[in-house]
Amino acid sequence: MAVEIGIKAILAFIMLMGALNLAGLLTWVERKQSAVMQDRIGANRASIFGIRLLGLFHPLADVLKMLTKEDFVPRGSDRLLYTLAPILSVFFAIPAFAAIPFGDAIQIGERVIELQVANLPIGLLYIFAMMSMGVYGVVLAGISSNNNYSFLGGLRASSQMISYEVTLGVAAMGIVMVYESMNLQEIVRAQGTYLWNVIPKWGVLVQPLGALLFFVAAMAETKRIPFDLPEGESEIIGYFVEYSGMKFGMFFLTDFLETVLLSCMMATLFFGGWQVPYLYPEGFHFPWGSLWSMPHLWVILLGIASFTLKVVFFCWLLMTIRWTLPRFRYDQLMRLGWKIILPLSLINIVVTAIFCLR
Amino acid sequence: MSTKVMHHRPLNFWERIYVPEVARGLWVTSRHFARNLFIHTAHRLGLLKHLQAAVTIQYPEEVRPYAERLRTRHRLTQREDGSPRCVACMMCETVCPAKCIYIVAEEDPDPNIEKRPKSFDIDLGVCVYCGYCVEVCPEDAIRMDTKIMNIASYSREGMWYNMDRLLHPEKEGDVLLKPKT
Numbered sequence: 295m296a297v298e299i300g301i302k303a304i305l306a307f308i309m310l311m312g313a314l315n316l317a318g319l320l321t322w323v324e325r326k327q328s329a330v331m332q333d334r335i336g337a338n339r340a341s342i343f344g345i346r347l348l349g350l351f352h353p354l355a356d357v358l359k360m361l362t363k364e365d366f367v368p369r370g371s372d373r374l375l376y377t378l379a380p381i382l383s384v385f386f387a388i389p390a391f392a393a394i395p396f397g398d399a400i401q402i403g404e405r406v407i408e409l410q411v412a413n414l415p416i417g418l419l420y421i422f423a424m425m426s427m428g429v430y431g432v433v434l435a436g437i438s439s440n441n442n443y444s445f446l447g448g449l450r451a452s453s454q455m456i457s458y459e460v461t462l463g464v465a466a467m468g469i470v471m472v473y474e475s476m477n478l479q480e481i482v483r484a485q486g487t488y489l490w491n492v493i494p495k496w497g498v499l500v501q502p503l504g505a506l507l508f509f510v511a512a513m514a515e516t517k518r519i520p521f522d523l524p525e526g527e528s529e530i531i532g533y534f535v536e537y538s539g540m541k542f543g544m545f546f547l548t549d550f551l552e553t554v555l556l557s558c559m560m561a562t563l564f565f566g567g568w569q570v571p572y573l574y575p576e577g578f579h580f581p582w583g584s585l586w587s588m589p590h591l592w593v594i595l596l597g598i599a600s601f602t603l604k605v606v607f608f609c610w611l612l613m614t615i616r617w618t619l620p621r622f623r624y625d626q627l628m629r630l631g632w633k634i635i636l637p638l639s640l641i642n643i644v645v646t647a648i649f650c651l652r
Numbered sequence: 653m654s655t656k657v658m659h660h661r662p663l664n665f666w667e668r669i670y671v672p673e674v675a676r677g678l679w680v681t682s683r684h685f686a687r688n689l690f691i692h693t694a695h696r697l698g699l700l701k702h703l704q705a706a707v708t709i710q711y712p713e714e715v716r717p718y719a720e721r722l723r724t725r726h727r728l729t730q731r732e733d734g735s736p737r738c739v740a741c742m743m744c745e746t747v748c749p750a751k752c753i754y755i756v757a758e759e760d761p762d763p764n765i766e767k768r769p770k771s772f773d774i775d776l777g778v779c780v781y782c783g784y785c786v787e788v789c790p791e792d793a794i795r796m797d798t799k800i801m802n803i804a805s806y807s808r809e810g811m812w813y814n815m816d817r818l819l820h821p822e823k824e825g826d827v828l829l830k831p832k833t
């Protein structure tokens with residue numbers, strides 16, 4: 295029993311550190327990538343003993359700044375809810391990572407360990423539940439600040455997140471129908487099969503429309519440009535207009551955590567998770583028949599590396615989108631959500647159902 | 653008719669479904685990203701120095717070229733003997749729209765010159781760098797050609813420049829940032 299708990303604790307530690315560090319690093323990526331895309335250099339002044347290291351110390355400087363800033367609570371605000379809102383916001387973003395499998399089952403002696411914190415049979419539903427709980431932090435922040443602008447921001451956030459959550463769920467259903475499971479580890483395993491023995495049966499190939507719709511809807515859930523109406527960092531600020539110091543930092547961190555979560559979901563559901571094409575537990579089996587065997591540990595490490603690479607790629611893609619597209623207008627957002635994406639995802643489900651029942 | 657009527661082309665089908673346009677935009681930005689990343693990496697290795705990856709001017713180390721007529725920190729010009737050319741005519745003090753020049757006149761010992769400034773202060777925290785004082789001066793006694801841009805202080809008093817500081821801008825602790833040529 296103690297060993298079981300210890301193993302789970304280690305897995306949780308790995309996942310938590312990975313997610314939090316990647317989220318922290320994304321603040322640096324955001325600055326540097328936008329700079330490189332726009333022919334600039336980007337933040338590079340923070341230094342320790344004169345060592346700048348491409349501005350990698352800026353996230354540390356950010357944290358120091360946020361921790362030492364004045365923690366302002368506006369007059370007339372609801373102190374309890376005001377403090378609770380950023381905590382809720384971060385709190386529900388983190389446990390969602392528990393259901394993400396980051397590697398194949400590893401065998402040590404007699405024991406088989408799934409590289410996943412919680413091997414839940416309803417992993418997908420669990421992640422959706424956690425993601426939709428996140429809206430509470432946002433709404434509470436809007437209500438409790440005693441500021442009309444943050445109240446309006448909270449309203450925009452709740453309507454946007456609820457609208458796109460519908461599509462998010464419906465778009466992912468296609469995957470559930472194709473792979474006949476809600477367990478993310480099983481979904482990833484099922485993606486290890488091949489169409490005509492050549493093409494890996496990844497989600498994006500069997501559900502191309504579903505992948506696109508899921509990506510768009512989940513992007514709207516992260517509340518970043520082009521769906522950043524609730525926040526509008528550059529001018530309208532939105533629901534966290536009254537927040538300062540580390541409370542603001544928590545909202546900020548939530549955005550990046552959700553970006554990482556979305557990248558993990560995309561990799562897991564649609565891009566084969568930890569699968570490497572043609573890699574089987576005993577080594578590479580190429581479709582032309584040649585075999586390149588590998589020790590067990592190598593196969594596992596390759597899987598983890600493949601998963602990490604996919605997640606990093608999606609983080610990059612999300613950043614590129616964030617720094618390319620302009621923000622939607624509110625009516626465009628609602629039209630896109632209810633009139634275009636939702637019907638398309640429903641059609642996607644019907645077509646998938648017809649193919650699956652065949 | 654000074655109004656210009658703009659006629660926007662209506663969006664065609666492919667532009668309205670948005671996805672191809674998104675892809676096109678992403679292509680533009682990722683092309684910049686890839687190109688600049690490649691050149692930055694090459695620069696680190698000391699290659700391709702003739703290609704430019706960023707248009708950034710890293711300010712304190714690099715300074716962009718200043719225009720000849722740029723109005724920068726004031727100075728008072730001197731005669732051959734080192735005394736200020738200013739004759740305390742009060743023209744600049746009168747014309748100054750910010751009312752930030754303060755001159756106290758006294759009699760000049762030289763019988764050919766009527767007055768000279770006893771004290772001459774400019775509050776640069778208030779100055780709007782309009783250059784009227786330079787234009788109005790009949791003696792070419794005040795100029796704004798020091799090319800000193802980094803005028804900053806931790807206190808309001810520090811922005812107060814007296815006659816000595818105005819006569820000798822070269823003595824200041826200010827680093828005179830040289831434009832790159």
Ligand code: SF4
Pocket residue numbers: 744747748749750751752753774778779780781782783784785786
């Ligand atoms: S530049 Fe203009 S505002 Fe400044 S001291 Fe001269 S006249 Fe006054």
Ligand code: SF4
Pocket residue numbers: 737738739740741742743744745755785788789790791792793794
């Ligand atoms: S206008 Fe010229 S001469 Fe007259 S007070 Fe000003 S600086 Fe001196």
